Amino acid sequence: MVRSGTDGARPKVTRQLLRRVFHYARPYTRLIVLLLATILVTTGLGLITPLIFRDLIDYTLPNSDANRLNALALGLVLIPIVSGAIRVVQRKLNATIGEGVIYDLRVALYSHLQRMALRFFTNTKTGELMSRLNNDVVDAQRAISNTIVDIITNFITVIATLGVMLTLEWRLTIIGVLVLPFFILSARLLAGRLRTIIREQMGYNAQMNAMMNETLNISGALLVKLFGRTDDEISRFSDRAAKVRDAGVRRAVLGTQFFVLISLVSVVGTALVYWVGGHLVLQGEFTIGLIVAFGTYLTQLYGPLQALTNAPVDFATSVVSFERVFEIIDLPLEIAEKPDAITLENVQGELVFDNVTFYYSVDEENLLSEVERVGRMDNVEAVLSGDERKRNGAEKTEAHHQARELALKNISFHIQPGQLVALVGPSGAGKTTLTYLIPRLYDPNEGR
Secondary structure, eight states: OOOOSOSOOOOOOOHHHHHHHHHTTGGGHHHHHHHHHHHHHHHHHHHHHHHHHHHIIIIITTTTOHHHHHHHHHHHHHHHHHHHHHHHHHHHHHHHHHHHHHHHHHHHHHHHHHHSOHHHHHHSOHHHHHIIIIIIHHHHHHIIIIIHHHHHHHHHHHHHHHHHHHHHOHHHHHHHHTTHHHHHHHHHHHHHHHHHHHHHHHHHHHHHHHHHHHHSSHHHHHHHHHTTOHHHHHHHHHHHHHHHHHHHHHHHHHHHHHHHHHHHHHHHHHHHHHHHHHHHHHTTSSOHHHHHHHHHHHHHHHHHHHHHHHHHHHHHHHHHHHHHHHHHHTSOOSSOOOTTOOOOOSOOOOEEEEEEEEEEETTSSOOOOOOOEEEEETTEEEEEOOOTTSOOSOHHHHHHTTTEEEEEEEEEEEEOTTOOOOOOOOTTSSHHHHHHHTTTSSOOSBOO
């Protein structure tokens, strides 16, 4: 069975989960290397601009150097142009990797679903499967195309910016990073709670989609109208939609609280640097250009640092999405060939049932009635029983099947190729079940 995702369990980012995610990115290693190269180049170009500001304020303007002024102005124009062109290439690489990974993941998920037994589809709501195949895969795509790439970009930017700041003035750099523990503390306080809310919201959304899929198709709409349940179904849908709404409101409020808290920490750090740096300028130890450059670097530092602190929140949706997709992929195949299975050749059409017993799970939609009956199949008699409570003398067998509904019990017959056979019996006798077992839509619980 597929969990709805609203059980309140807190999803965790494990090494095993990350390895599985990056396993799908392995075929795109060459493109990933090129993407990292473009990130390094754009980061380096971004670090040049504050140095131009410092040179402009401290040297070019005081010395009235027109040629130097022209060169610096040209640099301020060319850097965004070159950086923008590289970002176009970067975006193409990013999209190629992200779409490729999600294509592979979507095909793997669909292929696994196609191999699942019929029992899985009778036990699982179609809307839930559609939510996993569409919504969760799309959210996982955002993780590959946006979140992970942003984390790498911001990490490189933070390291490079700190390196330049330490080279310019180590004392102001230390003051600027004093607020770093508050970034980490804020993330720890709110990220876990937000991740849990996101998972709940996705589960509620899947339930709502499942209900729409069940009641808005032809057969579902017909049943609703025949039994006069229009108002009841509207009420049920309203309740589920309200859960999605409430979870979305909680998610938005908590996310805003996180953003406000991080922004406040950034403002305090910037104010400290300007306050200390301003006093050093008044004392003649620093130049105005250096303070301006440092302020620009602080913006470049705190922006990515804030994004990195927010990364657990952004990554939460991605982790939950991958977790929900992998939950389907990890479901065992009920009908699978044994390792020593042989390939049938020259099949003539001979059909043999040898002491076959079959149970439906009690939570399936298509349960057979518990009525004892006798059917006749072309000189072959078989007792078709649906009363699970009748003991066959073996307590172990009874305990094993106590949560199931008996459909066929000890059925044996032999049909020759070309032989015409009629399955006779009242509704629910097991005729349809036999037709399910013949093409192996189900495997028998006992017999062969």
